[in-house]
Amino acid sequence: MSADTPENTVDYRDTVFLPETEFPMRANLPSREPDWLDRWAKIGIYDRLREKAGRPSFVLHDGPPYANGHLHIGHALNKILKDFIVRSQQMMGKDSRYVPGWDCHGLPIEWKIEEQYRAKGLNKDDVDTVAFRQECRRFAEGWIDIQREEFKRLGITGKWEKPYLTMDYHSEAVIAEEFMKLLMNGALYQGSKPVMWSPVEKTALAEAEVEYHDHTSHTIWVRFKPRNGLDGAKVVIWTTTPWTIPQNRAVAYGPGIAYGLYEVTGRPENSTAVIGEYLVLADALATQVMAAAKLDETMYRRLRDVPVSEFEGVQLAHPYAGIEGGNGEWDFDVPMLPGDHVTDDAGTGFVHTAPSHGDDDYQLGLKFGLPMTYNVEPDGSYRADLPVFGGQTIIQPDGKEGPANVSNIKALHAQGALLAKGKLKHSYPHSWRSKAPLIFRNTPQWFAAIDVKLEDGMDTYGETIRARALKSIDELVQWTPVTGRNRLYSMIESRPDWVLSRQRAWGVPLTCFTKVGAKPTDADFLLRNAEVNARISAAFEAEGADVWYTEGFKEKMLDGIVDPADYTQVFDVLDVWFDSGSTHAFVLRDREDGTADGIADLYLEGTDQHRGWFHSSMLQACATKGRAPYRGVLTHGFTLDEKGMKMSKSLGNTVAPADVIGQYGADILRLWVAQSDYTVDLRIGKEILKGTADSYRRLRNTLRFMLGALAGYSEAEAVAPEEMPELERWVLHRLAELDEAVRKGYTAYDFQGVFQTLFTFCTVELSAFYFDIRKDALYCDGADSMRRRAARTVLDLLFHRLTKWLAPMLPFTMEDVWLSRFPGETNSVHLEDFAETPAAWLAPELATKWDGIRRARRAVTAALEVQRTAKVIGASLEAAPVVHVEDAALEAALKSVDFADICITSDLSLTNDAAPSEAFRLPEVPGIAVVFETAEGEKCERCWKILPDVGSHAHPHTCKRCNDVLG
Structure with missing residues (x-):
């Protein structure tokens, strides 16, 4: 009978140290992760970490999301990145605190409540202001509770039971206090200038509330007749806003532009040009203008140069001068004025100037004393008593174009002023909430002057808001990536004064009073009184900002200080970006878990926040604190679908965090973040998530092998590094290198680098090399074998480092791995720090040798x-x-x-x-x-090696090594 027949085969499986672990191969994250969340809440992980005394502080200040809807994938990306930082800083020895917060005031919530009113046939203006505000508060509270649970499900650690809310009474009191600092230091003023205005929402908007979309505008070329000079030649302007023509008060020219006098010598039937008329145009644009008027080069001729000196003192007639039904409204002179903003890149070389409806126009108006107009109402309609056009809308309540543009085009044609017309598709500002087009509208608003010397004595980084901000950007803040510095610097360097006021109800009011009969330019126009300010602050602290709207509040605040009858109470509300820009004061400064100096170590948001929260926080803090409220700023990109397209519900390409968690678990979503370069736009979709899940399985198998191979391990087995075989000392060398790389990576917020380094180590250097080699020793060597003991010692060291290094990114899985080996009701990997790794493990010469061996x-x-x-x-x-x-x-x-x-x-x-x-x-x-x-030779039935000595030992079908182990 053959020696390897079943009758002579011995089963040695029970003598082999096969891996033993209850750690499952399948993660079942969607069903198991909630248990970990409950466990962490029960044992109070976050608060227990705060008990670790003597650790340096690290505070990532949360940019508040808005409390009005379920989380989208961008929210998940943002909060997961923050969590990577908070957890890794904690495990590197810091007291890393994270207080989540919410932005609660503002137009989006107010708009939702108004929609509910409209659905019931009610009018918001008929409702008591305090009652309306309380409805807004309840709406925000409901969404805060929903979003809090959705954020927690992502595995985000933080002070969830005590977040900060901009609508908390203390927050509202501090926001008011911060505003009143502007009142007292001279930054606050009321001005009448054009601002971005939403006719649909009837309020001014900040730049951060504006988004740009393609929009088709009317374009017109309009003749202005001279009342003197230019030998009767008409000046032609071009504009994409015909509705602003009634507000025209000047025509600007470029001092450095070459102009010419052109005569129309012919015309086709469909042209509005007039044979024999003379037009003044920029030479660089004359061909384009004539083409718009449907004239080819045979139908006009250039007569001579027109030096800009000929424009000096020229007065033009308004196109509507003498219009039927005009009642003399436009029978005034329109001056020609030099303007540095005028170019010959597009248009005609002349700029129609309506100081009430554009910043360049406004600045020119200030310089030359042009009158402001107030023809446009808050709802985007002309004032009812405006001749010819009264009551016509520019933008209708549904966001569509009203009749104003077409009416003006028809009126210009009837006046003989319309040279040409057309349509232009271009990028145009829209409200980020209603998606309706905006207009520039002159309206009295409250501003923070960013170039006025502040009367606060905080001049270390400059005397003005702008100077302090620019110096802070250059000297006080670390930017990740560094391109963020240039972006914010250029924005603040060129920005106008900050529009603080909104004509809404849900927000913190501008807590100030103006003197009856005084002008905004008068020294006593604003009531500046520290005792009044203190009363307001105390009232808000006790009852919230709603108290501002209660009857008799003004009298109560001013009684005994000034005569209340002499002052008017302001009822505009603050820009919500002022709210969120003030969070450094009521979170970082005032909370016990804030910072000693009220400055955060890091602000982290998307790249859009250079014009949003980073921007408003910088301006606000520089106005009231004298410097930036942060030492570091990190920005991430936006989320796109797998094809690189922007996500939208209409395209059906959105990826909801809840759906990913339901299918894969939160750790897979977190792993997607860890594997991505967050400094650019990130793609996500089904195939990408499948790939992420595959990487997770490979990593999980590595950890599962370690757990199985460490079954029964105790410190008594440990082997000193110097006694280990070279292969184990090579692994220790790699651990020492990795320890430095991981700590540097986490410090630099390079999570992709950290994960890729660890993943490659686990899959290539461990699973495919070290584990592959040492399986034989782990399974078949004797329990007291030096080689087996050294391997298990190294596995123990690997376990302590890998689980902790990966815990910030994969908190659920690493907790599962940790507790599989170290069970206990109060144990958690998240209570651990990264293990210290001796520098003595570094062995570069050994590493070079083993590079050759590999x-x-x-x-x-x-x-x-x-x-x-x-x-x-x-x-x-x-x-x-x-x-x-x-x-x-x-x-x-x-x-x-x-x-x-x-x-x-x-x-x-x-x-x-x-x-x-x-x-x-x-x-x-x-x-x-x-x-x-x-x-x-023959195959050893225990270790499966084929050796010549198999079969020559006491134990049948074994090699010498296995025979000796069996005894």
């Missing part, structure tokens, strides 16, 4: 794979290759170790003899050639 191994394993593919062998242990090594130093290195063990072959021969031509060579590993040979 290269040689690759050549051998590649040669064996050829034989396995050809079905010559089934496993590498069936081989005993001959390895030809040209380099003597490498040959010596290979001979100093058990290279057969490293290549997982039963035997292996090394030689420096010239390799035969048929030997296998791997191009990327020169100097190594492999000749395949099969192993001689």
